Amino acid sequence: MSGRVLIECARCGEMVERTGKHQKYCAECRQEKGREYRREHYECNREKELECKREYRERNREKIIEYQREYYERNREKRLEYAREYYERNREYVNATTLARRAEAQEATRKQATIFGAWSAAEDAWLLTNWGLGVTEQAFALGRTYGSALSRRQYLRKKGLAPA
Numbered sequence: 358m359s360g361r362v363l364i365e366c367a368r369c370g371e372m373v374e375r376t377g378k379h380q381k382y383c384a385e386c387r388q389e390k391g392r393e394y395r396r397e398h399y400e401c402n403r404e405k406e407l408e409c410k411r412e413y414r415e416r417n418r419e420k421i422i423e424y425q426r427e428y429y430e431r432n433r434e435k436r437l438e439y440a441r442e443y444y445e446r447n448r449e450y451v452n453a454t455t456l457a458r459r460a461e462a463q464e465a466t467r468k469q470a471t472i473f474g475a476w477s478a479a480e481d482a483w484l485l486t487n488w489g490l491g492v493t494e495q496a497f498a499l500g501r502t503y504g505s506a507l508s509r510r511q512y513l514r515k516k517g518l519a520p521a
Contacts, residue, residue, distance in 0.1 A: 361374050362375040364381070366382050366386055367381040367386075368389075368390070369385075369386055371383050459503065459504075459507075462492070462493045462503040463502060463503040465503075466497060466506075469500070470502045472499065472501055473505075480501075480509075481509070481513065483498075483499065484499070484506075484513065484519075485513065488520060492507050492510065495510075
């Protein structure tokens with residue numbers, strides 16, 4: 358006779374069908390117990406785990422970059438569509454926070470701005486070589502206001518001198 362054998366889960370008390378010889382827990386409790394074990398293990402070995410991850414990233418830097426590039430290309434349309442949908446759903450919030458952030462940056466840079474007026478070729482060259490910095494960082498470094506640096510970036514982009 359090979360009938361079903363029911364056991365009581367040692368954790369939640371639920372009656373479940375035994376699927377293994379030494380089974381003591383239902384499927385949900387087994388999963389939760391595994392999550393707890395992994396969480397405890399990570400917390401106890403946090404520094405060691407982080408060091409292993411750091412070493413892996415250093416050893417496989419090129420491989421990781423290539424994977425991220427491929428992932429971005431595979432999911433580019435999906436990510437753009439998601440961003441468009443988010444913007445459409447939250448248009449007022451996005452616009453309000455963007456304006457508030459720009460106003461904050463303008464106020465902060467206005468206090469320290471020392472140069473007003475025409476832009477020099479040296480400033481343009483510096484902007485182009487440090488294009489990856491944020492507009493606020495560029496404004497602080499050049500002694501200009503946020504609005505001034507933003508406008509100059511747009512101007513350089515329109516002239517085809519800077520990346521789009």
